[in-house]
Amino acid sequence: MSFEERLRQARSPLEKKLLVVSELTRRLKPKGITPIVVGGSAVEIYSAGDYLSADIDLVVASRQQAVAELQQMGFRAEGRVFYHPKWDITLEIPDETLAGDAERITEIQVDNGVVYCIGLEDLILDRLNAFVYWRSEEDGRWARVLLQAYATEIDSDYLKVRAEQESTRAALETMLQEIADATPMGLDNSEPAE
């Protein structure tokens, strides 16, 4: 099955986005370049598609080579963003350096390809920064979601040290306390009826 055919079969925006990033990753691999999903798209991945991001945010070490490859794939530059008219995908490369620990990057296997994503702890710190410094309530909500959903898997020592460095430790501790104190609301975890 061709990439175009596979993309047409995608049933969710996240599936389509991951297939596109996986294709870009495959094309950049011979050049030794690894695109890393960050920002809202990373929240979309860790939230299993519950968060919906308008575009794909990537950190790529060599922006120039990534842009050349994107244009080969049919993306058009529109200011800071790249848009693929046929696939209806918007992509942005906000930075060439990852704001986080390269050792914590997560490899996501999709079909026969891979996508690399910012580590969960660094993503939580990113949302926490937006919550504290931009007063973004929505980012605070998603930091809480990720902290609660992955409570037993998160490297909390790393999280606390980094939060201390970024002066967001108090907000982190408040969130962790709220999660610990939360009364279960008895949500039904079954699939909603059609």
Add this chain to the structure above:
Amino acid sequence: MRRRWDWTTQSQRSEAVRQAMRRLGLTRRRARTRPRDPDELRLLVLRSVAHIQRARAEGRWQKLDARRWRIEFR
């Protein structure tokens, strides 16, 4: 009869909005004007946590090891 969501039309509408926003330079994040009620916030968090737990329980989001995941879409 349950009305089916028209993704094509929705996608075209969303793109028209995105293009208009790009033209107007509205590329920065907007804060909500109304803070959420704490109970609403708590419920939204729990709903999202339940969504993640369901995806993992069904094996669609599989954690292979500390830094490797596999996502199955079908």
